Amino acid sequence: xxxxxxxxxxxxxxxxxxxxxxxxxxxxxxxxxxxxxxxxxxxxxxxxxxxxxxxxxxxxxxxxxxxxxxxxxxxxxxxxxxxxxxxxxxxxxxxxxxxxxxxxxxxxxxxxxxx
Amino acid sequence: xxxxxxxxxxxxxxxxxxxxxxxxxxxxxxxxxxxxxxxxxxxxxxxxxxxxxxxxxxxxxxxxxxxxxxxxxxxxxxxxxxxxxxxxxxxxxxxxxxxxxxxxxxxxxxxxxxxx
Numbered sequence: 001x002x003x004x005x006x007x008x009x010x011x012x013x014x015x016x017x018x019x020x021x022x023x024x025x026x027x028x029x030x031x032x033x034x035x036x037x038x039x040x041x042x043x044x045x046x047x048x049x050x051x052x053x054x055x056x057x058x059x060x061x062x063x064x065x066x067x068x069x070x071x072x073x074x075x076x077x078x079x080x081x082x083x084x085x086x087x088x089x090x091x092x093x094x095x096x097x098x099x100x101x102x103x104x105x106x107x108x109x110x111x112x113x114x115x
Numbered sequence: 116x117x118x119x120x121x122x123x124x125x126x127x128x129x130x131x132x133x134x135x136x137x138x139x140x141x142x143x144x145x146x147x148x149x150x151x152x153x154x155x156x157x158x159x160x161x162x163x164x165x166x167x168x169x170x171x172x173x174x175x176x177x178x179x180x181x182x183x184x185x186x187x188x189x190x191x192x193x194x195x196x197x198x199x200x201x202x203x204x205x206x207x208x209x210x211x212x213x214x215x216x217x218x219x220x221x222x223x224x225x226x227x228x229x230x231x
């Protein structure tokens with residue numbers, strides 16, 4: 001079955017880079033996603049990567065995908081206190097014959113940014 | 116454009132009661148999915164609907180049901196509430212189910228359900 005693993009906590013100093021790591025199990029995953037959740041709020045889509053890509057960069061965010069090791073990472077450059085939140089990694093899987101994906105999430109990584 | 120909207124924001128119920136949660140997708144999105152997020156966990160998939168038909172169901176008991184309306188809005192119903200049903204219920208919408216490139220799901224703010 002699908003299993004997404006993340007470390008639970010990460011603390012960084014403001015201005016440093018943050019790297020959040022994730023491993024997943026479904027080798028047939030087509031898309032992998034990063035979502036951000038602030039306290040009491042829903043999920044905000046940050047970025048996603050198609051499984052045939054190795055890297056995607058979007059402003060301060062860099063996603064790296066190692067498909068062989070089923071490892072995904074999110075790097076946030078110049079981390080700010082406003083980046084403090086829970087970050088979820090999710091894989092999108094499809095039932096046989098379906099093109100409608102469902103998301104499987106990790107437990108989330110609590111990022112704390114210290115001034 | 117407005118994002119995914121959900122109502123109510125918060126809800127308090129007692130064990131054994133029934134609850135209905137509502138979701139309106141982003142304009143132009145035809146698919147709606149429901150997720151349950153228990154405190155300290157990642158969201159878990161409950162249901163997926165497209166064109167008023169159930170297209171997927173997660174590992175949840177029959178007490179959970181849902182439906183989608185012609186305007187693509189959706190309701191999630193939970194009967195015979197248990198303490199363990201206390202969670203944030205998230206709705207997500209996506210544009211087209213036949214196009215991999217636009218299957219990205221966008222989430223609403225959620226409904227916080229507390230069962231006493």
